Amino acid sequence: xxxxxxxxxxxxxxxxxxxxxxxxxxxxxxxxxxxxxxxxxxxxxxxxxxxxxxxxxxxxxxxxxxxxxxxxxxxxxxxxxxxxxxxxxxxxxxxxxxxxxxxxxxxxxxxxxxxxxxxxxxxxxxxxxxxxxxxxxxxxxxxxxxxxxxxxxxxxxxxxxxxxxxxxxxxxxxxxxxxxxxxxxxxxxxxxxxxxxxxxxx
Amino acid sequence: xxxxxxxxxxxxxxxxxxxxxxxxxxxxxxxxxxxxxxxxxxxxxxxxxxxxxxxxxxxxxxxxxxxxxxxxxxxxxxxxxxxxxxxxxxxxxxxxxxxxxxxxxxxxxxxxxxxxxxxxxxxxxxxxxxxxxxxxxxxxxxxxxxxxxxxxxxxxxxxxxxxxxxxxxxxxxxxxxxxxxxxxxxxxxxxxxxxxxxxxxxxxxxxxxxxxxxxxxxxxxxxxxxxxxxxxxxxxxxxxxxxxxxxxxxxxxxxxxxxxxxxxxxxxxxxxxxxxxxxxxxxxxxxxxxxxxxxxxxxxxxxxxxxxxxxxxxxxxxxxxxxxxxxxxxxxxxxxxxxxxxxxxxxxxxxxxxxxxxxxxxxxxxxxxxxxxxxxxxxxxxxxxxxxxxxxxxxxxxxxxxxxxxxxxxxxxxxxxxx
Numbered sequence: 001x002x003x004x005x006x007x008x009x010x011x012x013x014x015x016x017x018x019x020x021x022x023x024x025x026x027x028x029x030x031x032x033x034x035x036x037x038x039x040x041x042x043x044x045x046x047x048x049x050x051x052x053x054x055x056x057x058x059x060x061x062x063x064x065x066x067x068x069x070x071x072x073x074x075x076x077x078x079x080x081x082x083x084x085x086x087x088x089x090x091x092x093x094x095x096x097x098x099x100x101x102x103x104x105x106x107x108x109x110x111x112x113x114x115x116x117x118x119x120x121x122x123x124x125x126x127x128x129x130x131x132x133x134x135x136x137x138x139x140x141x142x143x144x145x146x147x148x149x150x151x152x153x154x155x156x157x158x159x160x161x162x163x164x165x166x167x168x169x170x171x172x173x174x175x176x177x178x179x180x181x182x183x184x185x186x187x188x189x190x191x192x193x194x195x196x197x198x199x200x201x202x
Numbered sequence: 203x204x205x206x207x208x209x210x211x212x213x214x215x216x217x218x219x220x221x222x223x224x225x226x227x228x229x230x231x232x233x234x235x236x237x238x239x240x241x242x243x244x245x246x247x248x249x250x251x252x253x254x255x256x257x258x259x260x261x262x263x264x265x266x267x268x269x270x271x272x273x274x275x276x277x278x279x280x281x282x283x284x285x286x287x288x289x290x291x292x293x294x295x296x297x298x299x300x301x302x303x304x305x306x307x308x309x310x311x312x313x314x315x316x317x318x319x320x321x322x323x324x325x326x327x328x329x330x331x332x333x334x335x336x337x338x339x340x341x342x343x344x345x346x347x348x349x350x351x352x353x354x355x356x357x358x359x360x361x362x363x364x365x366x367x368x369x370x371x372x373x374x375x376x377x378x379x380x381x382x383x384x385x386x387x388x389x390x391x392x393x394x395x396x397x398x399x400x401x402x403x404x405x406x407x408x409x410x411x412x413x414x415x416x417x418x419x420x421x422x423x424x425x426x427x428x429x430x431x432x433x434x435x436x437x438x439x440x441x442x443x444x445x446x447x448x449x450x451x452x453x454x455x456x457x458x459x460x461x462x463x464x465x466x467x468x469x470x471x472x473x474x475x476x477x478x479x480x481x482x483x484x485x486x487x488x489x490x491x492x493x494x495x496x497x498x499x500x501x502x503x504x505x506x507x508x509x510x511x512x513x514x515x516x517x518x519x520x521x522x523x524x525x526x527x528x529x530x531x532x533x534x535x536x537x538x539x540x541x542x543x544x545x546x547x548x549x550x551x552x553x554x555x556x557x558x559x560x561x562x563x564x565x566x567x568x569x570x571x572x573x574x575x576x577x578x579x580x581x582x583x584x585x586x587x588x589x590x591x592x593x594x595x596x597x598x599x600x601x602x603x604x605x606x607x608x609x610x611x612x613x614x615x616x617x618x619x620x621x
Contacts, residue, residue, distance in 0.1 A: 034458070036495045041524030041538030042408075046546055055544060086408060086524060088459035 004107055008063035016065040025099035026092035033057045039083035039093045049073040053083060053093045074101035075115035119146045129190055132180025136172045137163075208295030210390035212237060213612045216287055219247020220262075220598055221590020222395035223269045224605035225612070229393075230278040232613055237387055238281045239301055242329075244347040245270070245281070247397055248591075251330060251344075251421065253428040253435075255598055256476040257506035262598070263346050270348045283349065288384065290392065290570050294585040294615050299387050305380035307354035312375040314342060314350045321370040324358050331425045332400075334440075335432035340367045340376075345430050354378070390616035393608045394571040394580045395589040399563040401456040401463055403556055408525040409455060414534050415441035417526060417554045419455075420473050427480045437484050439553055441532040446488065446552035449481050450536050452523055453494040457559030465577055467559030468595040471498045474557045475507060478516050491517045491549070493536070521547075526554060560595045587611050 005023070006015040021027045033054070040052030050071040051059065059068050074097045083093035104112035112118055123142035127134045140159075145152030166172035180186060211234060215226045218240030226236045244250070249262045273279050282303060289300040308318075322338035330344045339355040352375075358364045359378050368376040400421045403411035411417045416439050418426070425431040426438070439446055451474040456462040471494070478490045497518070499507040510516050523538035533550040540547060562578040564571070573586035580588030588594075589608035590601035 034495060035541055036454075036522035037520075037539040037541040038522045038524050040541075040544070041521065041546060046539070052539060052544065052546075054539065054541060082524070086461075088454070088461065088522070090460045 005065065005103060007065050013063045016063050017061045020060050024096055024103065026095040029089065029091045030057060030060070030096055032089040033091050034089060036088060038086050038088060042082035042086050044080055044082070045076055045078055049076045053097065068100070069104040069107060069109045070111050072111050073097065074104060075112050075117045119143055122146070131177050132183055132186045133178045135177040136166070138177060207618050208390040208616050210296060210388045211235065211616045212389045213391045213393065213616055214239065214299060214387065214389040215393045215395055217247070217395035217397050217592065218245035219395060219397045219590060220249040221397065221592065221601045221605040222247070223273070224602045225393045225395055225589050225609040226279055227269060227272040227276065228606050228609035229612060230276040231272070234278065234613060234616060236279045237389060238279060239285045239287060240281070240283045241286050242343065243283050243306060243353045244343040244349070246344070246346055246348065249598060250346050251424060253424050253480070254476065256472045257503050259476065259479065266346055287570055295390050297389050297392060299389055299392065301385055301387060303383040305356070305382040306351070307359060307376060307378055307380045308352045309375045309377050310351065311373055312351040313373065314352060317370045317372060318352055318354070318367045318376060321366045322358070323363055324355065326355050326357065331432050332422055334422060334425055339363065391587065391612035393587050393589050393612050394592050395605060396592040397563050398560040398591040401558045401561045403455065403558050405462060406455055406556065409452070409556055410526050411556060414526065414528055416532050416552065417534050417556065419556050419558045420470065420477065423477050423555045437481060444552070445485055446481070447485065448551045449488060449490045450549070450551040450554045451477055451490065451492045451557065452536070452554060453492065453557045454522060455556035455558045458495065463559045463561060465595070466498065468498065469597045470557035470559060472503050472506065472597065474555070475510050477555055478510055482513060482515060489515045489517070491519055493519050493521050493523050493538070495522050560591055562592065
């Protein structure tokens with residue numbers, strides 16, 4: 001697990017901002033943000049975000065860790081890359097949001113942990129790590145039932161027609177999940193990756 | 203200070219804009235021979251293309267007139283128009299400069315009567331008006347041209363039209379056999395006053411200047427507002443000629459943007475405020491919105507900004523617009539986030555003006571001056587002397603100061619004080 005980010009305790013506390021600059025992907029360029037608003041103005045779903053990227057970045061600088069990590073802004077990003085292409089300071093906005101999302105999930109902020117994105121990512125990772133492949137039925141089922149039994153049923157029924165169509169078009173198979181060759185090797189690789197990540201997190 | 207005495211006491215000034223003119227007259231009036239090389243057919247440069255200067259809103263023709271007089275009365279200035287520097291050899295004190303002159307097809311005895319233009323038919327895009335209108339193939343570059351001489355376009359030279367142009371000249375000033383020239387000059391110092399060009403607005407794809415007729419640039423706005431411009435000084439929409447009631451001025455269109463110009467062009471803030479003043483002067487009911495990241499109105503220029511801020515019909519919006527969309531009736535729609543209120547807006551306008559920045563405009567292979575900064579501006583150090591916007595974004599008054607300083611450095615070089 002990553003080290004927990006520091007929580008500012010006093011006024012003008014830069015500890016969280018500095019931690020973000022160092023530990024978040026693209027954070028080094030975040031320091032160059034000049035608050036022009038191009039990112040928020042370019043964002044197709046900015047209206048659904050608690051805070052647009054520009055404001056979120058200013059809040060990071062202001063040490064508002066709780067408000068930043070408990071916002072829905074990171075999970076709401078649809079990765080359209082308009083902000084990345086247009087940013088006059090070449091701040092990789094989308095990557096920063098993505099990385100902050102990971103931080104929020106690891107630190108247990110419900111808005112991110114319970115988001116659709118995080119649920120789907122967990123289902124996807126479970127399948128990829130277990131079989132070396134993604135199995136459409138199992139990933140979908142895990143994703144749907146992560147919302148609870150009755151919600152899972154409802155979601156499954158609502159998408160039954162699509163599933164049937166996919167089976168008919170041979171885009172979804174019936175039977176045992178596909179697996180990759182040498183699953184043992186894959187597990188070794190993943191174990192090594194986890195070890196490296198743990199080392200970097202300290 | 204070097205022991206070597208300079209072999210030539212002549213100073214070459216490359217570029218005939220306000221900086222080049224200033225450097226040349228300052229050096230000449232101090233008693234030094236000056237050779238001026240200008241790429242276009244006339245002196246005046248970008249300044250001649252301006253409607254008015256900020257902050258006093260006076261006309262550039264006035265200052266140009268005075269400087270032209272200084273050139274005319276000086277016996278020491280030798281001017282080569284339509285000329286560029288092709289090569290520089292040697293070092294400070296003893297340069298050999300190869301100058302290449304393009305043919306003008308009009309001899310110095312031209313009286314600028316305009317008979318040739320009467321018979322010319324071929325229309326060519328007018329560079330003086332940034333292609334917003336056309337001129338006939340025999341034309342006077344602009345009303346303040348110096349030298350006051352017509353130019354014949356190379357396109358018509360070997361055509362019957364060319365012959366008609368030649369026949370129309372009563373004093374035989376049209377010379378269709380003009381081949382141009384290439385020659386070497388010995389000079390002791392070179393002042394690079396090669397100036398600037400507007401950053402290409404077509405590169406700012408999100409602002410769609412190339413597609414939307416009512417999105418124009420700041421230099422085009424200057425021509426629109428100029429009495430000798432394509433509309434005779436009336437600010438109108440290019441699409442339908444209507445008087446704009448809602449105008450947006452967008453700052454930092456290209457400047458302060460690592461995808462375009464990584465630096466602040468320094469003049470655009472005041473230039474746009476000047477444009478707001480143009481619009482307010484011409485259209486009483488017009489409302490003007492200025493979109494900005496930061497307003498850079500330093501020292502004496504701040505009072506101009508205060509004057510505009512006091513106008514209830516001029517609104518300053520802190521935001522760099524994200525994009526411009528096509529709206530109904532050819533109205534561009536400016537979209538972005540107001541960074542003070544966090545409102546996301548989509549505002550239609552009659553006319554949108556992009557404050558495109560200044561880019562170094564260098565000649566030849568672009569490395570002749572020897573020393574350049576990371577952005578391509580001439581960097582004054584050692585033997586290299588830059589003047590005006592060739593050395594970085596400056597307004598007119600700062601360009602004149604820079605050019606005077608450059609003339610002083612050049613004089614030090616050719617008099618052996620500085621090597």
